[in-house]
Amino acid sequence: MGKEPLVLLSHREIDKMRQAGRFASELLSHLEPLVRPGISTLEINDEAERWTQAHGAKSAPLGYHGFPKSICTSVNHVVCHGIPNAKQILKEGDIINIDVTPIVDGFYGDTSRTYFVGQPSPLAKKLVEVTEESLRRGIAEVKPDARVGDIGAAIQEYAEAEGFSVVQDFTGHGVHRVFHTEPFIPHYGKRGTGKKLRAGMVFTIEPMINEGTWEVEVLDDNWTAVTKDRKLSAQFEHTIAVTEDGVEILTL
Numbered sequence: 001m002g003k004e005p006l007v008l009l010s011h012r013e014i015d016k017m018r019q020a021g022r023f024a025s026e027l028l029s030h031l032e033p034l035v036r037p038g039i040s041t042l043e044i045n046d047e048a049e050r051w052t053q054a055h056g057a058k059s060a061p062l063g064y065h066g067f068p069k070s071i072c073t074s075v076n077h078v079v080c081h082g083i084p085n086a087k088q089i090l091k092e093g094d095i096i097n098i099d100v101t102p103i104v105d106g107f108y109g110d111t112s113r114t115y116f117v118g119q120p121s122p123l124a125k126k127l128v129e130v131t132e133e134s135l136r137r138g139i140a141e142v143k144p145d146a147r148v149g150d151i152g153a154a155i156q157e158y159a160e161a162e163g164f165s166v167v168q169d170f171t172g173h174g175v176h177r178v179f180h181t182e183p184f185i186p187h188y189g190k191r192g193t194g195k196k197l198r199a200g201m202v203f204t205i206e207p208m209i210n211e212g213t214w215e216v217e218v219l220d221d222n223w224t225a226v227t228k229d230r231k232l233s234a235q236f237e238h239t240i241a242v243t244e245d246g247v248e249i250l251t252l
Helices: 011-034 041-054 122-140 148-161
Strands: 072-075 078-080 095-100 102-104 111-116 172-174 181-185 202-205 208-210 216-218 225-227 233-235 238-243 246-249
Touching: 011 041, 011 095, 011 102, 011 111, 011 238, 011 246, 041 072, 041 095, 078 095, 078 208, 078 233, 095 122, 095 233, 111 122, 111 233, 122 148, 122 202, 122 208, 122 233, 122 238, 122 246, 148 181, 181 202
Parallel strands: none
Antiparallel strands: 072 078, 072 095, 078 225, 095 111, 172 181, 172 202, 202 238, 208 233, 216 225, 238 246
16 A cells, blocks of 8 residues: 555546546446356456557556456455456356556546346345445545545445445555555544545545455455455445535546
């Protein structure tokens, strides 16, 4: 994670982030039809890399602290940072989070969605829907003078009321010309605590919501984070900007 100080972006820089965010969203939409039984996560990765390069952008994850692929593919009990590979073949009923971060003109667009592979189980469907709504509720808290803790509290209150748990080991983060920087955004917490939000802040909100325990462990590859009880996990992520009067989602 970066140690760079908190940066407030200018209108011109936020416009650049808007372009990167739109590109990231278009990349996910391009990959969505590939999500079906019988395809490997490596095939999805390779198409993401091909499309990104063809449009003159770069994949931020590739080589980041040694990460070997261009996107993260997190299937079923994988919480985040799943590494695409040829042996992992999607099957009917799986859920998969695809996390992309293209670099466009020096700015990072960071977004992820969880997809169903064929027909999900009722439990998987509920988990994914609650996770997406958790992200919406977190974003709805963002405005100048709100606190970072307000975002996490809104997510935690809702997800736990629905019978799920919130991963605490990974957070949202500032992003602009740097991949991970201040402010860090936990997806749990207390209202009225944490850093005050100011116009010009740009960061991700990316709740990871688990079926069972919130606890995770990282596998021997030093990247893949899985639920400790191997139950399902889902995630959605947007990059947002704090505006003078509220919030703008940059990765729509």
